[in-house]
Amino acid sequence: MAKNLIIYYSRKGENSVNGSVETLAKGNTETCAEFIQKAVGGDLFQIETVKEYAADYYACMDEAKAEMQQKARPELKKYLDSIDAYDNVFICGPCWWGPFPMAIYSQIERLDFHGKKVMTLVTHESSGLGRCERDVKRICEGATFGKGLAVHGADAPRSEKAVSEWAKSQV
Numbered sequence: 001m002a003k004n005l006i007i008y009y010s011r012k013g014e015n016s017v018n019g020s021v022e023t024l025a026k027g028n029t030e031t032c033a034e035f036i037q038k039a040v041g042g043d044l045f046q047i048e049t050v051k052e053y054a055a056d057y058y059a060c061m062d063e064a065k066a067e068m069q070q071k072a073r074p075e076l077k078k079y080l081d082s083i084d085a086y087d088n089v090f091i092c093g094p095c096w097w098g099p100f101p102m103a104i105y106s107q108i109e110r111l112d113f114h115g116k117k118v119m120t121l122v123t124h125e126s127s128g129l130g131r132c133e134r135d136v137k138r139i140c141e142g143a144t145f146g147k148g149l150a151v152h153g154a155d156a157p158r159s160e161k162a163v164s165e166w167a168k169s170q171v
């Protein structure tokens with residue numbers, strides 16, 4: 001049976017929810033990553049940075065913008081060294097100023113994707129897939145690519161049906 005891996009970054013704390021700032025106990029992408037696992041099975045790998053981003057929404061926006069402009073590759077608490085054991089890889093994260101948070105690139109640039117099928121899931125407030133899927137296709141050399149899915153972050157808790165149907169259609 002094909003083996004699935006779900007790599008994700010997600011940030012708790014203050015975030016923009018339909019135009020106002022709210023505190024999220026669980027990140028939107030984490031919610032979606034768990035829906036994927038529930039639908040198709042597989043292992044979850046959470047990307048966590050050594051230096052946490054600010055819990056304050058506006059401070060985090062500034063940090064994220066600076067990292068993006070510097071093309072930073074923030075250090076992670078732990079890295080996946082190999083994805084040899086997997087056939088399908090879901091790469092999931094929020095849209096931060098267009099691309100994914102730089103921490104996602106810190107991880108995926110280290111992996112060999114040859115022969116894997118890769119799907120991108122992005123949660124966002126208005127940008128859809130932004131630059132995220134394009135970046136994934138550029139970085140994950142040698143992979144084949146399924147269809148990307150954009151989920152409106154504020155609707156993540158109510159997106160199980162859409163995420164589950166999409167995940168099942170990709171593996």
Ligand SMILES: Cc1cc2nc3c(=O)[nH]c(=O)nc-3n(C[C@H](O)[C@H](O)[C@H](O)COP(=O)(O)O)c2cc1C
Nearest residue numbers: 010011027028029094095096097123125126127153
């Ligand atoms: C630093 C930062 C930058 C963001 N930039 C964008 C953006 O460019 N476009 C967009 O639609 N949403 C943007 N958002 C909103 C997030 O993409 C959205 O809330 C997402 O669902 C958060 O996922 P998470 O809870 O898993 O971290 C941004 C949020 C943060 C904190």
